[in-house]
Amino acid sequence: MKGVALTGHGDFDKLEYQTDIPVPRPGNNQVLINVAAAGVNNTDINTRTAWYSKADAGSDDASWSGNALSFPRIQGADVCGEIVAVGAGVNKERIGERVLVEPCIREYNGNELASPWYFGSECDGGFAEYTTVSSRHAYKIVSPLTDIELASFPCSYSTAENLLTKSDVKSGETVLVTGASGGVGSAAVQLAKARGATIIAVTSSSKSSALLELGASTTIQRNESVVDILGNNSVDVVIDLVAGSHWSELLDVLKQGGRYAVAGAIAGPIVELDIRTLYLKDLSFFGCTVLEPNVFHNLIRYIESSAIKPLVANYFPLENIAKAQQVFLQKEYVGKIVLSLKSSNT
Numbered sequence: 001m002k003g004v005a006l007t008g009h010g011d012f013d014k015l016e017y018q019t020d021i022p023v024p025r026p027g028n029n030q031v032l033i034n035v036a037a038a039g040v041n042n043t044d045i046n047t048r049t050a051w052y053s054k055a056d057a058g059s060d061d062a063s064w065s066g067n068a069l070s071f072p073r074i075q076g077a078d079v080c081g082e083i084v085a086v087g088a089g090v091n092k093e094r095i096g097e098r099v100l101v102e103p104c105i106r107e108y109n110g111n112e113l114a115s116p117w118y119f120g121s122e123c124d125g126g127f128a129e130y131t132t133v134s135s136r137h138a139y140k141i142v143s144p145l146t147d148i149e150l151a152s153f154p155c156s157y158s159t160a161e162n163l164l165t166k167s168d169v170k171s172g173e174t175v176l177v178t179g180a181s182g183g184v185g186s187a188a189v190q191l192a193k194a195r196g197a198t199i200i201a202v203t204s205s206s207k208s209s210a211l212l213e214l215g216a217s218t219t220i221q222r223n224e225s226v227v228d229i230l231g232n233n234s235v236d237v238v239i240d241l242v243a244g245s246h247w248s249e250l251l252d253v254l255k256q257g258g259r260y261a262v263a264g265a266i267a268g269p270i271v272e273l274d275i276r277t278l279y280l281k282d283l284s285f286f287g288c289t290v291l292e293p294n295v296f297h298n299l300i301r302y303i304e305s306s307a308i309k310p311l312v313a314n315y316f317p318l319e320n321i322a323k324a325q326q327v328f329l330q331k332e333y334v335g336k337i338v339l340s341l342k343s344s345n346t
């Protein structure tokens with residue numbers, strides 16, 4: 001089959017488009033999926049460049065879970081496709097189902113995992129014509145949306161929904177979203193709006209109107225001080241995907257008893273915390289990587305009811321993955337970049 005193999009940590013040359021990769025066979029409780037489209041994520045780039053590694057000299061911990069990767073690895077966490085075969089223990093009636101893959105997996109080849117894996121990291125993912133995953137992580141989807149549109153949902157929107165779930169965002173609350181124009185940020189704006197929250201989106205001036213159309217009540221430019229504009233103790237929840245040098249201001253704008261949830265650090269992972277702010281304001285912090293059990297089920301419900309909409313900024317054929325990642329890194333768009341594995345996939 002055709003696919004892209006990540007051959008090691010490094011630059012774009014570590015992404016090899018190959019045409020002779022063996023088609024995987026579904027194991028116990030697994031399904032074989034003919035992949036139609038797969039989204040591009042920060043995790044793809046972070047894994048390739050060993051960004052996750054905290055070691056000074058190496059990449060032994062250079063995956064999102066902190067474990068060493070084995071190469072070659074087929075990446076790709078955002079998968080839309082069709083089940084074409086099933087392994088032992090799976091009802092054959094599942095063959096022919098259109099599915100989305102839950103990117104945070106708890107079962108592999110019939111075995112419960114001691115700690116969750118990330119699809120396309122600890123196991124092969126969707127940057128190939130076929131992939132396998134445990135049946136429980138392949139969710140049937142009934143939707144008029146295209147494969148490319150559906151492939152924009154799994155990772156970003158489940159991450160966003162997980163952030164909102166763990167921080168318990170409620171109707172009537174004010175939520176500040178950083179990095180609001182990206183895949184996760186724009187999803188968080190939509191999903192928080194669906195919960196009845198008031199959203200303040202941090203973005204660039206060129207993307208402000210798009211965020212307002214998605215449901216943000218107001219926007220703040222990313223180079224502006226959120227304290228100067230909003231004032232101290234002004235928001236209930238911060239959904240952060242940025243971190244960086246201005247991170248402490250995000251805690252200043254939280255109200256007494258406020259909640260801070262984080263799933264990214266695109267402006268820099270090292271921040272300065274005045275511990276007094278944390279305990280004197282009774283703040284709650286939530287690191288959000290592993291999905292809560294109900295998150296992906298809820299996401300499917302949102303999609304099928306058209307409560308949220310896909311935001312596809314651009315798409316590329318799989319063989320142009322390097323170009324897709326270059327465009328992704330430029331961050332001059334709102335929404336998602338998707339890779340298509342079918343010539344008619346529009």
